[in-house]
Amino acid sequence: MNPFRKKPTPLEQAKIAQRETKSTVRSNQRQMERDIRDLDRQEKLLVQQIKQRAKAPGLSQNDPALKAQARQLVQVRNQKAKMYETKAQLGSMGMHASAMATQVSMATAMGNVTSAMSDANNAIDTKTLMERLSDFSKENEKANMKEELMNDALEAAFEDSDVEAEAENVTSQVLAELGVEMDTKMVGLKAPSKLPPTENKEQDLTKEEQDALFDLLPDLTARLDAL
Structure with missing residues (x-):
């Protein structure tokens, strides 16, 4: 570090923090968009597989393989919904960083020393926010590397009664779309x-x-x- 370098003003600190925060937010949002596209492809593939299996003659609604595919489809849709929610939260954090930088700029222009000091503290908080976003990115990469743990979590999620109920609905809807009439005692x-x-x-x-x-x-x- 250059010892003769002038210390950034609160406004400069706020703008630097704003740029770094926006860069981190955009990077994480792009990664989430790629993940969402992957989930979209998985969802379409599962729907095709479920429909193809449902066309088999004499197939029961309680078919284990069919129910397993339906549960997997429900889980993929839940993951995609969480991805959209997290992406929206990241966008909100980027807007918050911009708002804080604007507040610092306004306070500096007004020449209010007390407000400027307070906004400088806000600028430091913005840098802390950027560091947390960086930590979030690192943790997200670790999570992607732990595929085996994720598979265990998905298997545990499949045991949830809500997922089971929704999977039953998915199976029934697919069979209804194909015009297959199911009976609990007699099929086909x-x-x-x-x-x-x-x-x-x-x-x-x-x-x-x-x-x-x-x-x-x-x-x-x-x-x-x-x-």
Whole structure:
């Protein structure tokens, strides 16, 4: 450090702190925008996978893989919502730094010594704010490196009842969009039967009822074998 360098005035300190704060805010916001775009791609991919799996014949709403994908979709959407909220908070902090710099400028122009000293303290607070933003950036990088811990946190979040309930809603909505009618006891009434057609042409049951009975035969056989 140059010992002969003149000490910055409160106004200069405030402007320096403002520039550094804005730079840190913009850097973190750009990183968050990239993270949000990644989450958008993950969300679209999961929706496609859920719809594709929902088209499988005889698929139940309680299918474990389908429910797991729905829970993952809910978690991705929650992460994206938190990212937007944090990004807005960072923008507010940048505006606050600008406001403080403006206050220092006004006080200096007025020549009010008492106000200028007070605003100088505010300028120091602004620098502290910038340091906290820098610490936040470092912690954010550490968090990105701890992928295994994040996976554990996501698995714990999947146990939450609210996520489970929302995942059920997502699954139901996807199946409804595809026109798939789900039943808790019987699925795939309109699916073609794999059994050969009977030679008796005079039948009392409808085609759908016959197919439903044919689909239930493996389950009935397993229950009889278990007796």
